[in-house]
Each structure stands twice: as C-alpha cells, then as structure tokens.
Amino acid sequence: NEFQEKHLMIVIEDITEQLKYEESLIKAQRSSLNLLNGLPVMVFRTNIHHQFDYVNERFVEFMGVNAHERTLRDMMHRVDLRDVKKVEDTYWEAYEAHKEFAMEIRLKRKDGENRDVLMSFSPYMDMKNQFAGYIGSCLDISNRKVAKKKERKSREKYRSLFMHMD
Numbered sequence: 001n002e003f004q005e006k007h008l009m010i011v012i013e014d015i016t017e018q019l020k021y022e023e024s025l026i027k028a029q030r031s032s033l034n035l036l037n038g039l040p041v042m043v044f045r046t047n048i049h050h051q052f053d054y055v056n057e058r059f060v061e062f063m064g065v066n067a068h069e070r071t072l073r074d075m076m077h078r079v080d081l082r083d084v085k086k087v088e089d090t091y092w093e094a095y096e097a098h099k100e101f102a103m104e105i106r107l108k109r110k111d112g113e114n115r116d117v118l119m120s121f122s123p124y125m126d127m128k129n130q131f132a133g134y135i136g137s138c139l140d141i142s143n144r145k146v147a148k149k150k151e152r153k154s155r156e157k158y159r160s161l162f163m164h165m166d
Helices: 016-038 057-063 072-078 081-097 142-163
Strands: 042-047 052-055 101-108 114-125 131-140
Touching: 042 057, 052 057, 057 131, 072 081, 072 101, 081 101, 114 142
Parallel strands: none
Antiparallel strands: 042 052, 042 131, 101 114, 114 131
C-alpha cells in the first residue's frame, strides 16, 4: 500500500478560436439590436406562447409597456374596443396557418391617446425551421391619415368653388 502510485493527468486545450467565435456572435447580436432600436418603427417578436420576447425601444416608448404585460392577451386592453374582434379573429386565423398578415387598428398610446397604427406580422422559424412565433412592426399612421383627410377636404372645397364660379 505504501508503494501505491498516484497519477495526475492535465489536459491543456487552446480555446482561443472558440472565444473569438463567441465574441463575434455577441458583437453581431449587439449590432442587430442596435439596428432594430434605430428603426423609425416599433418592432416586436412573439413566441409560440403569444408572449413578447423582444420589443425595441420605440415600442416601449410608444406603449409604455411594463414587465407584467408580456402576452398579447395582456396588451389587448390597449386596442380600441371597436377593433378587438378584428384583432382577435385576424391574429388567430393567421396563427393557425402560420401566415403573414397586417391590419390597421386603433391602439392606445402610453399617454392614453388612441392612434391609428399599421401592424404587420411575419412568421419566423427557429433553427430547426419550425414555426417559432411572429416578428412584427407597428407604424403610427395617425398623422398621415389626418393629412390625407385635410387634403381631401381642401380638394373638395376648391372643386366646389370652381364649380360655382360661373
């Protein structure tokens, strides 16, 4: 027993390339998030459980979302009552088929003002090419709609003036 040998094995592996690869992935992710935050539209992603697992800064600024509002159901109180059924029907029909869709709705901004918003949803796939939820955008089109309405009224006014010039 007193002559029992003890062995020790030390393995040294160079992980420099692995660390460089991981660092490049982190930089790419940061770059992508910076890009999404810089877009002039609200961007979000939902998973198959209908939870928001990503929202960009513009989305947070517009909606004023908090940590408790993580699912689409939680966010429905922000949808104008006149649009709730349309939102639910359109979403669930598209979700079942995993298809792209868009809709124009009235959405309550964090200050309580209803705004006209164009929402677009595109399915995204995971690494195994399985449906994983939606990535989408929201564009506040309220100012554009007001401008179009003013333009239409102006055209009608001038048309009426010219028709009665005789």
